[in-house]
Amino acid sequence: xxxxxxxxxxxxxxxxxxxxxxxxxxxxxxxxxxxxxxxxxxxxxxxxxxxxxxxxxxxxxxxxxxxxxxxxxxxxxxxxxxxxxxxxxxxxxxxxxxxxxxxxxxxxxxxxxxxxxxxxxxxxxxxxxxxxxxxxxxxxxxxxxxxxxxxxxxxxxxxxxxxxxxxxxxxxxxxxxxxxxxxxxxxxxxxxxxxxxxxxxxxxxxxxxxxxxxxxxxxxxxxxxxxxxxxxxxxxxxxxxxxxxxxxxxxxxxxxxxxxxxxxxxxxxxxxxxxxxxxxxxxxxxxxxxxxxxxxxxxxxxxxxxxxxxxxxxxxxxxxxxxxxxxxxxxxxxxxxxxxxxxxxxxxxxxxxxxxxxxxxxxxxxxxxxxxxxxxxxxxxxxxxx
Amino acid sequence: xxxxxxxxxxxxxxxxxxxxxxxxxxxxxxxxxxxxxxxxxxxxxxxxxxxxxxxxxxxxxxxxxxxxxxxxxxxxxxxxxxxxxxxxxxxxxxxxxxxxxxxxxxxxxxxxxxxxxxxxxxxxxxxxxxxxxxxxxxxxxxxxxxxxxxxxxxxxxxxxxxxxxxxxxxxxxxxxxxxxxxxxxxxxxxxxxxxxxxxxxxxxxxxxxxxxxxxxxxxxxxxxxxxxxxxxxxxxxxxxxxxxxxxxxxxxxxxxxxxxxxxxxxxxxxxxxxxxxxxxxxxxxxxxxxxxxxxxxxxxxxxxxxxxxxxxxxxxxxxxxxxxxxxxxxxxxxxxxxxxxxxxxxxxxxxxx
Ligand SMILES: Cc1cc2nc3c(=O)[nH]c(=O)nc-3n(C[C@H](O)[C@H](O)[C@H](O)COP(=O)(O)OP(=O)(O)OC[C@H]3O[C@@H](n4cnc5c(N)ncnc54)[C@H](O)[C@@H]3O)c2cc1C
Numbered sequence: 001x002x003x004x005x006x007x008x009x010x011x012x013x014x015x016x017x018x019x020x021x022x023x024x025x026x027x028x029x030x031x032x033x034x035x036x037x038x039x040x041x042x043x044x045x046x047x048x049x050x051x052x053x054x055x056x057x058x059x060x061x062x063x064x065x066x067x068x069x070x071x072x073x074x075x076x077x078x079x080x081x082x083x084x085x086x087x088x089x090x091x092x093x094x095x096x097x098x099x100x101x102x103x104x105x106x107x108x109x110x111x112x113x114x115x116x117x118x119x120x121x122x123x124x125x126x127x128x129x130x131x132x133x134x135x136x137x138x139x140x141x142x143x144x145x146x147x148x149x150x151x152x153x154x155x156x157x158x159x160x161x162x163x164x165x166x167x168x169x170x171x172x173x174x175x176x177x178x179x180x181x182x183x184x185x186x187x188x189x190x191x192x193x194x195x196x197x198x199x200x201x202x203x204x205x206x207x208x209x210x211x212x213x214x215x216x217x218x219x220x221x222x223x224x225x226x227x228x229x230x231x232x233x234x235x236x237x238x239x240x241x242x243x244x245x246x247x248x249x250x251x252x253x254x255x256x257x258x259x260x261x262x263x264x265x266x267x268x269x270x271x272x273x274x275x276x277x278x279x280x281x282x283x284x285x286x287x288x289x290x291x292x293x294x295x296x297x298x299x300x301x302x303x304x305x306x307x308x309x310x311x312x313x314x315x316x317x318x319x320x321x322x323x324x325x326x327x328x329x330x331x332x333x334x335x336x337x338x339x340x341x342x343x344x345x346x347x348x349x350x351x352x353x354x355x356x357x358x359x360x361x362x363x364x365x366x367x368x369x370x371x372x373x374x375x376x377x378x379x380x381x382x383x384x385x386x
Numbered sequence: 387x388x389x390x391x392x393x394x395x396x397x398x399x400x401x402x403x404x405x406x407x408x409x410x411x412x413x414x415x416x417x418x419x420x421x422x423x424x425x426x427x428x429x430x431x432x433x434x435x436x437x438x439x440x441x442x443x444x445x446x447x448x449x450x451x452x453x454x455x456x457x458x459x460x461x462x463x464x465x466x467x468x469x470x471x472x473x474x475x476x477x478x479x480x481x482x483x484x485x486x487x488x489x490x491x492x493x494x495x496x497x498x499x500x501x502x503x504x505x506x507x508x509x510x511x512x513x514x515x516x517x518x519x520x521x522x523x524x525x526x527x528x529x530x531x532x533x534x535x536x537x538x539x540x541x542x543x544x545x546x547x548x549x550x551x552x553x554x555x556x557x558x559x560x561x562x563x564x565x566x567x568x569x570x571x572x573x574x575x576x577x578x579x580x581x582x583x584x585x586x587x588x589x590x591x592x593x594x595x596x597x598x599x600x601x602x603x604x605x606x607x608x609x610x611x612x613x614x615x616x617x618x619x620x621x622x623x624x625x626x627x628x629x630x631x632x633x634x635x636x637x638x639x640x641x642x643x644x645x646x647x648x649x650x651x652x653x654x655x656x657x658x659x660x661x662x663x664x665x666x667x668x669x670x671x672x673x674x675x676x677x678x679x680x681x682x683x684x685x686x687x688x689x690x691x692x693x694x695x696x697x698x699x700x701x702x703x704x705x706x707x708x709x710x711x712x713x714x715x716x717x718x719x720x721x722x723x724x725x726x727x728x729x730x731x732x733x734x735x736x737x738x739x
Contacts, residue, residue, distance in 0.1 A: 004460065004598040005632060007640035009647035012739060020737070088733045263733075271729035279718055282725060286717030289724050290668035293661070293736055294641040301640060318636045321629070379632055380625035383605050 007315065009297065010304030016081045023085040026058060031089070038089045039350050042264050043357050045216055046094035047171050049126070055086075055093075056126030061100045063124075065108060070121030076307040080300060084256035090264055094168055099123045102252055103130035103176050110236035110244065111197065119174070119197075133163040133177030133198070133222060140165075141374050143178065144190050144242070148224065150179035155231050157196065159204070159224040167368075169207045169220040172200050182239050190242035195235040202227055214360045252369070254302040254316035259295045259323035261365060262330045262358040266292070268351040269334040272341045284337040288330065295323050314382030321375045328365040331358035394435075394450045395457050401426045402461035408599075408695040411464060424465050424488065433467060434484055436475040442484040443474055451475075452591045452646035456639075459595020460602075462698040464554060466490055466516035468588045473524035476581060480535035480570040487521030489537075490514055491585060492559050494525065496578055500561060502527040502534065502569070507561040515709060517557030518547040522567070526578055529569075535576065536566040552705025553698070580655045583663045585710030587649055590642040590663070590670040593706050596699045597635040597673060600681040603696060604628060607685055624684060631680040634673035641666040648739070657723070658738060664720040671713030674703035 030036065035051055036044070055061055060082045065071025086093050104123050107116055122128040139145040148161025159179060169175065175198040182192035198205070204227030209217035236244045266288055273281040298319045305312040335355060345351070366372045380386050405423040427433050435451045437443020451471050458467050466488045473489035492511035494500040500509035507527060514523070523538045542564040550556035605628060608619035618624045645659075645666035652659045678700035682689050689696040707713060724732060 004602065005636050005639060007636055007643060009640075009643045011647070011651075084737060088737070267729050267732055270724060270732055273725060275726050275728060277721065277725045282719075282721030283714055283717045284721065285724055286664070286719065286721030287668060287672070287713070289720055289732070289736070290641070290665035290713075290717060291637075291672075293644075293665040294637050294669045296736060297644040298636060298640040314632075315636070318633050322633045322637060373626070376626040376629035377622070379629035383628055383632055385605065385608065385619040385625050385628060 005315070005318075007298050007301040008304065010077070010301050012077055012081065012300065013075070016075075016078050019078055020081045020085060022058075023060070023082055027085065027089055027091060030054075030091070036090070036092050038264065039268075039354065041090040041092055042262075042354060044092065045218060046090075046092040047129075047168065048092040049095050049129075051092050052095040052126035052129075054126070055096060056124055059124075061096050061124045061126055062104050062120065065104065065120065065124070069108065069116055070124035076303045077300070080256065080303045084260065084296075087256050087260040088263060095129050095171065096123070096126050097257075098132060098168065098172075099128055099130040101255065102132065103174070106176055106195070106235060106244075107197070110195070112232050115197065115232065128174065129168065129172045131166050131169045131172035131175045131200075131222075133166055133169075133175045135165045136162060137164050141371055143245075144184065144193065146178055146180055146193055148177075148179050150181050150194060150196060150229070153228075157229040157231065157234070159196070159198070159227040159229060161224055163222040163224075165210070165219045165368075166207075166222045167219050169200070169222050170209060170217070174199055175222070176235065178241060192239050193241040194238045195241045195244065196229055197233045197235055198227070198229060202229075204228065212364075214357070252316075253320040253375075254299050254312070256296070256299055258320045259292065259299070259327050262327045262362070263292075264354050265331050265334045265351075265358045268347055268354055269338055271347045272338050272345040272351050274341070274345065278340070281337050281341065284333065288333060291326055295319065295326060299323070314379060317375050317378045317382065320369075321372060321379060324366045324375075325372065328362045331355055331362050335359070392453060394432075394446065395453050397430055398432060398454050398457040399460075401430065401432070402458065402463070406461055406463065406465070408462050408698045412693070412695045412698060420465065427465070427467060428486075433470045433488070434474045436471050437478045437484045441478045441482070443478065448650040449646060452587070452642075452650075455588055455591045456595040456598075456642070459592035460599045462596060462599060462695070462702055463592070464698070466520050468592060469516050469520065472581070472584055472588055473522070475584060476524050476535055476576070477537060477568075479573055479576045481573075482535065482537060482568050482570050485522055485537065485567075488516070488519065489522045489524055490516045490520045491581060492517075492523040492525045492538075492561075493578060493581055493585075499578075500525055500527040502529045502536070502566065505565050507536075507538070507564050507566065509561055511559045511561070513550075513556055513709075514559050515550070515556055516554060517545050517559055518555045523559060525561070526572060526576075526581065527566070527569070531571065533572040533577065534569045535572050536569040538564055538566050542567075550705050551708070552702040554702070554705065556705075575654050582710055583655055583659060584649070586667040586716065587642070587645045587663045589706040589709050590638070590666040591646055593670040593674045593703055594635070594638040594642040596703050596706070597631075597638050597670075597677045600677060600696065600699045600703075601628075601631050601635045603699070604631060604681045604684045611686070618684075627680050627684055631677050631684075634677040634680070638670040638673040638677070641669040661720065661723065661735060661738075664716040664723075667711060667716045668713040668720065671707035671716075674707045678703045 059072045063072040063074045150157045181194040185191045204225045206223040208221040211217045302312050302315050431444030434443035435446040439445040469490035472491050474484050477484050492514045494511045544560040547557035611618050645662040648662040
């Protein structure tokens with residue numbers, strides 16, 4: 001091993017704390033106005049276009065991006081604060097979050113200038129929703145098995161094939177999709193894939209909802225039939241998309257959404273056990289809070305590294321691995337700890353409903369965005385084992 | 387070992403490499419290594435880093451002291467370095483001149499505090515780290531004029547030594563009849579709880595260092611050990627075990643580092659410091675248990691031998707998670723605090739900095 005794992009304690013700058021107060025005020029106004037109810041929004045689809053526009057008007061989407069594209073040139077740590085405050089109350093961010101976290105940064109890096117000028121400012125205004133088209137029926141963890149094809153026809157490209165599990169495709173304005181432009185080579189099976197920016201209104205795209213075990217249809221099958229894509233919508237190097245993936249992943253992996261997705265259960269657990277819990281509940285809650293605090297400090301530290309211009313791929317993967325497992329286990333632990341808190345706890349009905357929901361969605365938390373096993377493989381590579 | 391941009395860490399690492407290397411210590415037929423190692427640590431001022439110059443120390447920052455402890459943990463430190471740092475810190479808080487030699491904090495229970503009447507002590511302290519092998523104890527005593535920080539010569543006490551799970555001497559100290567060598571009123575904010583907080587933060591930091599140590603050992607070993615015709619590092623099951631060990635290590639490093647940083651920046655031992663330290667001791671203690679188990683699994687039988695150095699780390703991890711309050715004890719305190727503040731204060735507490 002080259003150097004010991006380090007997570008330097010990062011202190012949030014004073015202006016980040018001022019921003020936090022502003023965000024909290026905004027969110028409590030939204031709750032008061034009835035936009036969302038923190039006790040109910042975990043069960044909703046979280047897609048609220050009007051809300052996203054108001055968030056955009058505050059300058060909180062794409063806030064680290066250059067001003068010329070509608071960004072605010074604020075720091076990763078400030079973005080971190082905004083993101084965690086939204087997550088902590090289960091605010092409905094789905095309409096803008098994918099673009100803010102992932103798609104926007106990809107465009108910034110790889111899209112031609114006119115496209116950047118056209119789309120990025122609209123993202124920052126909360127007017128543009130993105131989805132991610134990577135997985136296919138026979139290509140999940142093994143992304144390089146993707147078969148959906150892009151073929152050159154004159155100057156344009158033609159897309160054919162099926163993407164699956166595409167979150168929010170039914171609402172998205174655009175997709176960033178991974179398509180095969182050449183066959184893999186003998187010595188590099190990662191070769192031959194390219195990224196495309198796809199306008200979801202183009203002809204030749206069918207979006208078929210898939211109902212999840214939790215009831216809603218948060219994801220979809222997206223079928224492409226001779227869908228025509230202009231040449232300037234290729235993002236980055238043709239056949240070389242694999243090279244583009246790794247550096248994006250550090251910030252995709254380590255955000256607060258990787259450990260706060262079931263946080264509402266912990267809040268209601270604390271309410272349910274009351275202000276003078278027995279030793280068993282106190283210990284259980286203490287351990288959960290210690291673990292949560294640690295994850296948060298790790299995540300802040302990774303964002304500090306990003307701000308310093310580093311690429312903390314290993315550290316980011318560790319945060320996501322620990323964080324997704326933690327938020328997955330949280331509902332079961334809360335269920336254990338609440339077992340003896342009386343049925344007369346004031347919030348029992350709300351708690352039970354939130355707990356049921358969290359238990360049912362828990363399985364997805366270590367699958368979406370790369371499984372635990374895939375992450376551990378990445379960590380092992382970071383440790384120099386493969 | 388790679389050089390860092392921190393001279394205190396580099397100086398500590400150099401001394402341990404030369405005089406306190408775990409392999410050398412493990413091979414040694416006797417304790418002859420102990421004196422030169424301690425002398426080098428003392429000479430460089432590391433043992434009294436938390437004591438200001440005018441009280442006989444090196445006058446380093448709080449964060450420097452924690453850096454020393456984490457680095458020492460990476461070498462499975464087998465001398466009372468943390469103990470002396472903590473004891474020196476307590477003495478200097480009471481504005482007492484700090485003596486030469488090794489020291490340890492000897493805290494009595496809150497139910498049965500140490501008492502000082504007519505110049506004579508009555509009471510005991512249990513499970514004191516390095517109870518034998520130090521020259522002085524530092525303790526808190528109830529006196530007719532209020533709480534006092536005291537220094538006592540070890541020779542004046544009755545010590546029953548036992549070997550702790552970590553392999554370092556640990557024991558019960560009876561103070562009955564002894565007279566303090568020095569005493570001063572405990573300043574505001576220096577109480578049993580405060581010393582427990584400092585001790586717990588120190589142990590969490592040592593655990594973070596020891597976990598870094600066993601991660602390095604396990605990764606290196608997996609690259610060397612061949613089974614079924616290839617290094618065991620190539621087996622996915624082993625890779626995933628090591629990835630988990632890296633995760634536990636990272637958690638301990640982050641939690642302990644954050645607690646140390648909060649103490650460094652705090653004006654007093656307030657609720658925020660309690661939150662940080664309780665969380666760090668709890669999480670680092672959990673990581674110690676999980677991490678030690680994985681490191682042993684990766685090493686196979688050789689890691690279970692006296693000859694191999696792994697036990698120097700893992701046994702100390704098991705000892706340090708117990709010292710100054712186990713993860714269960716701290717978690718109860720943290721959970722009680724969270725519950726008392728109520729559900730709506732949970733997020734503001736977690737996101738306070
Ligand atoms: C709620 C949800 C939303 C999603 N949203 C999107 C989206 O918006 N866009 C998108 O493109 N995809 C999305 N996905 C898909 C997700 O990225 C994939 O499910 C994931 O990458 C795993 O692929 P898979 O389901 O095909 O499982 P598989 O790859 O078939 O894996 C099945 C099991 O085998 C294990 N496994 C596979 N390969 C290995 C290996 N080499 N070593 C060890 N174990 C292995 C896996 O870890 C897993 O446990 C979403 C998934 C979910 C659940």
